[in-house]
Amino acid sequence: MNPFPQPASTDAPTPPPHDLPALPGGIGxxxxxxxxxxxxxxSDGLCGGTPHLHLACTEAxxxxxxxGAVQTLTMSGFASTPLTEGDLLWFTPGTVHxxxxxxxxxxIVLMQNAGLPEAGDAVLTFPSEVLADPAAYARAAALDPADPEGSARERRELAVSGFTRLRNRLESGDTSALTDLHTAALxxxxxxxxxxxxxFERGPAAEVARTAAHLDALAEGDASHLASAxxxxxxxxxxxxxxGRLDKYERTERTE
Incomplete structure (x- = not known):
């Protein structure tokens, strides 16, 4: 069973067709x-999004x-970081946000490893009993095509309730709250x-290998790859x- 209905449940764009180059560095x-x-x-009555974490991707x-702000849970505890126009903030895998x-x-959201979030590298902070049951998780994470807004609100509320439990445990000194979440997410x-x-190998890793090949060629005095610009x-x-509501940027065409 696929517990990650796509593409509606992630905040990053889908991968480009294989005949188009990726965005710089293979990001989303x-x-x-x-x-x-x-x-x-x-609850706390705050407006905002659905708390979750990524297992392999850094997000900016x-x-x-x-x-606004971004609330985070890490082994260092709970934090709330203010966000205003012009701010740049990023966080590594495992950060509940x-x-x-x-x-x-x-x-603008920049996501490492475009393709991985779309393939499920985003686990929502549902209560532990939901995380323990893949079928229940899939039902809770899915968006109803007939009522996407209503179902998005419902999954947000469920994830906020789980986030609140995690925060309360962490603030009481129980760091196993996060290790339990990490285990369930994995x-x-x-x-x-x-x-x-x-x-990863077809996307970001291939981009790194391509750059390495270009540098090797340039070191040998070969600039032929520039002719294929x-x-x-x-x-x-x-x-x-x-x-929130997304504008997911996808590469669609070659202009010249």
């Missing part, structure tokens, strides 16, 4: 307008407007690791992401 790129829905009654935010929207928070994605390896463009595809 999205425009994000963070959800302004207030949390359900009885370049804030283009509005204000929840975007908070104080007003019209917008950003169990959920383990069957997908061979596919991740293939995507080309220009490409893409378009923004709207989607319901975990953190």
């Amino acid at each position: 790129l999205s425009g994000l307008r963070v959800y302004d829905w207030p949390a359900a009654p009885g 935010y370049a804030v283009t407007g509005g204000s 929840r975007l908070i929207n104080h007003g019209d928070l917008r950003m 169990r959920l994605v383990s069957a997908r690791l061979p596919d991740w390896r293939t995507r 080309s220009v490409h463009r893409g378009g923004a595809v709207p989607a319901w992401g975990m953190c």
Whole structure:
């Protein structure tokens, strides 16, 4: 069973067709307008996105407007980092993150290893009993095509409830809250690791190898690869992401 319905459940763009070059470094790129829905009654009432973590990818935010914060959980504890226009923030795999929207928070999201988040490298902080059951996780993470907004709100509320439990345990000194989450997340994605390896080797790793080959050629006085220079463009595809409404940039055509 695939517990990661795609593409609606991730915040990163889908990989390019194989005959088009990847974005620099094999990254993913999205425009994000963070959800302004207030949390359900009885919770903290904050507006924002669905808390989750990545197992293999670093993520970066370049804030283009509005204000808010990103709440994070790591072994160092809970933190809330303010976000305003012009800020740049990034975090490594394992960082549980929840975007908070104080007003019209917008950003460009740069995601390492384009292709991996789309293939499931994004595990939501549902309560432990949901994380322990792949079928329950799949149902909770899925978006209903007939009501994507309503189902996105529902999964956000469920993930916020799990995030709150994690935060409470961590702030009480129980770091096993995160190790339990890491173990559950790995169990959920383990069957997908061979596919991740293939995507990584065909994407980011291939980009690194291409640069190495270019440097080797230049060192030998060979600049022939420059003759194959080309220009490409893409378009923004709207989607319901975990953190907000997305414009997922996908490479679509060669312009010359």
